[in-house]
Amino acid sequence: MLSAITRRELTTLLRRRRMMVLVFGLVTLFGLLVVIRWPSDGRVALTGVRSQQVFQLFGYGLLATLLLLLPVFPATSIVREKKRGTLALLLNTPLGPWRIFTGKLLAILALAGIVLVMSLPAASACYAMGGLSLYGDLWKVYLLLMLVALQYSVLALLVSSYAQTIDAAVRVTYGLVLGLSVMTLGPHYFFQGTKGSLADLGELLRGLSPFAALMSLTGAGDFGSQGLVNRTDLLGRFAICSLLIAVVGSVWTISRLNHRIFDLSRSAGAISDDQTRSIQWIRRMFFLVDPQRRSKGISSFINPVMVKEFRCRRFGRLHWLLRLVAVCAVLSLGLTYATTAGTLDWGVETIGGIMVVMQVALVVLITPSLSAGLISAEREGRGWQLLQTTPLSIARVIWGKLLSVILPLMLILCATLPGYLVMVYIEPGMSLQVQRVVICLVLTAIFAMVLSAAVGSLFARTAAATAGAYGVLLAICGLPLLVWMGRDAPFGHDTVEAVLCFNPIAAALSVIRMPGFQHYVLIPANWWFLGIGSLISLLVLLWQTYRISRPQ
Amino acid sequence: MTADRPSGSVSDTPVLVLEHLTKQYGAFTALDDLTLTLNAGQILGLIGPNGAGKTTTIKILVGLIRPTSGTAMIAGVDCVRDSQKIKRMVGYMPDTFGSYDNMRVREYLDFFGAAFGIAPRLRAKRIDEVMQLTGTTYMRDRFVESLSHGMQQRVGLSRILLHDPKVLILDEPVNGLDPQARIEMRDLLIQLAAQGKTLLVTSHILPELTRICHRVAIMTHGKLRAFGTVEEIGRQVSQQRTIESHLVSADQVTAAANIIRQSIEPGADVVEVAAEATVRFRTARSESDLGDVLTRLIQGGIRITQFREVQTDLEEAFMSFARPKEGAGAKPAVVGGAAHA
Numbered sequence: 001m002l003s004a005i006t007r008r009e010l011t012t013l014l015r016r017r018r019m020m021v022l023v024f025g026l027v028t029l030f031g032l033l034v035v036i037r038w039p040s041d042g043r044v045a046l047t048g049v050r051s052q053q054v055f056q057l058f059g060y061g062l063l064a065t066l067l068l069l070l071p072v073f074p075a076t077s078i079v080r081e082k083k084r085g086t087l088a089l090l091l092n093t094p095l096g097p098w099r100i101f102t103g104k105l106l107a108i109l110a111l112a113g114i115v116l117v118m119s120l121p122a123a124s125a126c127y128a129m130g131g132l133s134l135y136g137d138l139w140k141v142y143l144l145l146m147l148v149a150l151q152y153s154v155l156a157l158l159v160s161s162y163a164q165t166i167d168a169a170v171r172v173t174y175g176l177v178l179g180l181s182v183m184t185l186g187p188h189y190f191f192q193g194t195k196g197s198l199a200d201l202g203e204l205l206r207g208l209s210p211f212a213a214l215m216s217l218t219g220a221g222d223f224g225s226q227g228l229v230n231r232t233d234l235l236g237r238f239a240i241c242s243l244l245i246a247v248v249g250s251v252w253t254i255s256r257l258n259h260r261i262f263d264l265s266r267s268a269g270a271i272s273d274d275q276t277r278s279i280q281w282i283r284r285m286f287f288l289v290d291p292q293r294r295s296k297g298i299s300s301f302i303n304p305v306m307v308k309e310f311r312c313r314r315f316g317r318l319h320w321l322l323r324l325v326a327v328c329a330v331l332s333l334g335l336t337y338a339t340t341a342g343t344l345d346w347g348v349e350t351i352g353g354i355m356v357v358m359q360v361a362l363v364v365l366i367t368p369s370l371s372a373g374l375i376s377a378e379r380e381g382r383g384w385q386l387l388q389t390t391p392l393s394i395a396r397v398i399w400g401k402l403l404s405v406i407l408p409l410m411l412i413l414c415a416t417l418p419g420y421l422v423m424v425y426i427e428p429g430m431s432l433q434v435q436r437v438v439i440c441l442v443l444t445a446i447f448a449m450v451l452s453a454a455v456g457s458l459f460a461r462t463a464a465a466t467a468g469a470y471g472v473l474l475a476i477c478g479l480p481l482l483v484w485m486g487r488d489a490p491f492g493h494d495t496v497e498a499v500l501c502f503n504p505i506a507a508a509l510s511v512i513r514m515p516g517f518q519h520y521v522l523i524p525a526n527w528w529f530l531g532i533g534s535l536i537s538l539l540v541l542l543w544q545t546y547r548i549s550r551p552q
Numbered sequence: 553m554t555a556d557r558p559s560g561s562v563s564d565t566p567v568l569v570l571e572h573l574t575k576q577y578g579a580f581t582a583l584d585d586l587t588l589t590l591n592a593g594q595i596l597g598l599i600g601p602n603g604a605g606k607t608t609t610i611k612i613l614v615g616l617i618r619p620t621s622g623t624a625m626i627a628g629v630d631c632v633r634d635s636q637k638i639k640r641m642v643g644y645m646p647d648t649f650g651s652y653d654n655m656r657v658r659e660y661l662d663f664f665g666a667a668f669g670i671a672p673r674l675r676a677k678r679i680d681e682v683m684q685l686t687g688t689t690y691m692r693d694r695f696v697e698s699l700s701h702g703m704q705q706r707v708g709l710s711r712i713l714l715h716d717p718k719v720l721i722l723d724e725p726v727n728g729l730d731p732q733a734r735i736e737m738r739d740l741l742i743q744l745a746a747q748g749k750t751l752l753v754t755s756h757i758l759p760e761l762t763r764i765c766h767r768v769a770i771m772t773h774g775k776l777r778a779f780g781t782v783e784e785i786g787r788q789v790s791q792q793r794t795i796e797s798h799l800v801s802a803d804q805v806t807a808a809a810n811i812i813r814q815s816i817e818p819g820a821d822v823v824e825v826a827a828e829a830t831v832r833f834r835t836a837r838s839e840s841d842l843g844d845v846l847t848r849l850i851q852g853g854i855r856i857t858q859f860r861e862v863q864t865d866l867e868e869a870f871m872s873f874a875r876p877k878e879g880a881g882a883k884p885a886v887v888g889g890a891a892h893a
Binding site: 270294299381382383385390551 | 614615616617618632635636639640642644646648649650651652653654655656658659662663664665666667668669671672675676693711
């Protein structure tokens with residue numbers, strides 16, 4: 001009975017043509033990586049530096065693949081069954097929650113196993129080039145990747161058991177992936193070499209990141225080590241953390257798989273206006289803009305589609321945005337104050353770097369969730385047909401939808417402006433840099449928005465649209481950074497600079513002269529890329545919208 | 553059976569005119585030379601099995617599909633060329649609700665009112681009016697996705713009434729509704745027709761259509777098979793009429809059946825239902841011949857409480873058109889010679 005669920009899940013996954021294309025694409029990519037670096041003149045470096053360089057990139061590539069590709073399947077697994085009603089059927093069988101969970105988990109792990117097995121020929125080629133140890137390098141990297149697959153699959157299943165919609169599950173899962181794998185590196189990066197609770201926290205948190213573990217394994221040094229040597233066993237620490245998370249997450253998810261998962265009453269639609277004055281006052285204090293107040297009619301001067309989009313969102317309604325903006329503003333001002341007060345001696349460039357990284361991370365995380373489902377959500381919910389029967393033109397519909405994304409992004413970008421202003425006040429010479437950074441951020445936001453909307457419009461389902469948009473955007477933001485990590489070896493300065501021109505994060509970091517990026521000149525090439533990319537994406541979005549709207 | 557149908561507001565002005573409407577998808581013909589007209593204030597019931605071409609017809613009327621040939625006009629406006637004008641003249645309720653997450657009923661109606669360009673003040677007034685008409689006022693603060701199917705259908709109806717269209721096109725409005733919701737929806741449609749709206753309704757629940765429709769069009773395989781009132785269609789389906797005679801006592805059922813057999817065509821169906829003290833028979837005889845049958849029954853000492861013609865059921869009519877068409881050589885013919893209301 002256990003194998004029945006696993007078999008069903010796995011065949012459903014593998015039956016998709018996209019999956020086969022993806023797996024074979026990966027194999028080809030890994031193969032090419034080895035072929036490019038394969039010795040062609042009959043001589044082999046005895047130090048094995050060349051194969052280690054390739055293996056380093058190969059490891060990061062595999063890790064990025066697992067982090068970007070894998071979570072979407074467990075994230076949609078339970079919530080999709082819940083929405084379709086098949087979870088109730090499963091719970092009604094003698095299988096029990098443990099077997100249902102294990103069946104699903106095994107199927108996802110089998111998929112991860114397939115990806116890893118497909119990468120074995122390329123790994124063997126690296127090994128054959130010499131310089132790599134079977135146990136010390138290959139085995140440990142694959143062990144790390146298996147742990148990553150286990151941990152993130154369990155977490156995604158847990159998220160899926162709580163999610164009410166498929167796209168929300170995808171959104172939260174990718175947020176978790178980004179948070180656990182990348183954001184956990186932040187505190188260590190800034191506090192390493194210092195003493196105190198913050199440094200301890202940074203040390204503790206980086207144990208959660210698979211990137212830190214992989215860096216220590218492949219000998220790439222610590223993330224932003226700045227010359228500091230660290231001999232911590234990060235793989236061991238990561239293994240303990242990931243196994244702990246996997247066990248807790250599994251028990252938690254299994255405890256969710258019972259009749260209570262459906263035990264949700266329909267919302268009675270409580271309205272604050274009907275409550276007592278004191279409750280109304282408390283809600284206003286708490287929310288600033290109460291989401292449960294009775295909304296006024298849409299003004300004639302406002303695009304109704306934009307208002308509709310705002311009202312339809314759970315995350316994205318005004319009270320959430322105001323909270324987010326407030327956090328951004330406080331954080332940016334706090335960082336700047338810490339520098340001016342002499343609490344931290346990071347320098348203005350580093351503070352600027354943190355703000356840029358945080359803003360871009362926020363934009364990259366939030367934009368696809370707001371923008372990817374603009375068209376697909378309408379199609380999936382059958383709202384598109386209704387919109388077609390109204391006199392609204394396609395251009396007005398698209399503009400209204402894009403406006404509903406532009407406004408939150410503008411608020412987020414504006415929220416950190418006070419931080420930049422203080423920075424310019426401290427260091428007037430940075431005025432031009434700050435101006436360029438702001439342009440970079442604005443262009444990044446526009447690019448992320450239009451690209452996500454365009455990619456999302458190609459899908460009929462919101463979950464696929466959201467996952468697709470996240471995948472493309474994270475690939476554009478993440479893959480060039482992989483090349484950057486291999487700067488000087490195996491990639492030369494020119495290659496890294498050429499690749500980084502496609503990366504909006506790198507461009508902003510190079511402008512603010514963040515350590516590690518200060519030697520690359522990425523402007524205006526990056527602006528051209530973002531501008532042309534945005535234009536092409538907009539055309540794709542318009543064409544796709546026109547295509548699905550015209551009478552058949 | 554027909555007492556429910558709205559009367560009084562039906563005019564002779566044709567509102568819906570379809571002429572030789574054809575839609576082809578490659579070699580497949582979804583709609584084949586459909587011609588019919590419908591007058592203002594009438595309710596047209598469009599019935600047919602899945603794939604009959606009902607939804608294709610509807611989508612052409614609301615401008616979502618372009619016909620391969622033929623014309624479709626609503627109140628003199630071409631559905632294909634003037635699709636923008638048509639959007640303001642037609643209220644279309646598809647078979648799926650089209651809900652938006654996190655949106656309250658009033659917000660939902662406000663959005664569609666704004667999409668139709670109704671000014672805010674007028675919109676607020678109009679929303680109150682349609683909510684009152686459809687009985688949805690009490691659910692104005694509820695989230696649309698949390699409503700039951702019946703409630704959603706009524707909200708859907710409110711949505712299409714907002715811009716006060718002349719023609720309402722409803723695809724399966726009673727599908728999936730419980731009996732009470734179905735009755736409420738039926739009453740609502742009758743009320744709307746009484747207000748002068750022209751309605752085109754598709755449904756699989758044929759008794760519902762029998763009760764409310766002035767005209768019924770039966771479609772199979774993209775062709776119009778029958779068009780007319782339910783009575784006209786029933787008469788065309790069967791040249792023979794079903795007559796039912798209720799007796800005072802079940803003891804006389806056999807005797808009555810014998811008299812009837814002697815009075816009508818030899819070999820005709822005569823069914824004795826002793827439990828209901830009824831004799832039912834099918835005949836092609838004229839009214840005066842039936843009068844003679846009644847006289848003979850009375851002269852034979854049979855005590856009769858009722859002697860009446862049983863109307864041919866729409867389901868029966870539908871099946872008689874749908875069944876033969878499954879095979880080849882289907883004969884496309886419009887009952888009554890012309891498909892005009």
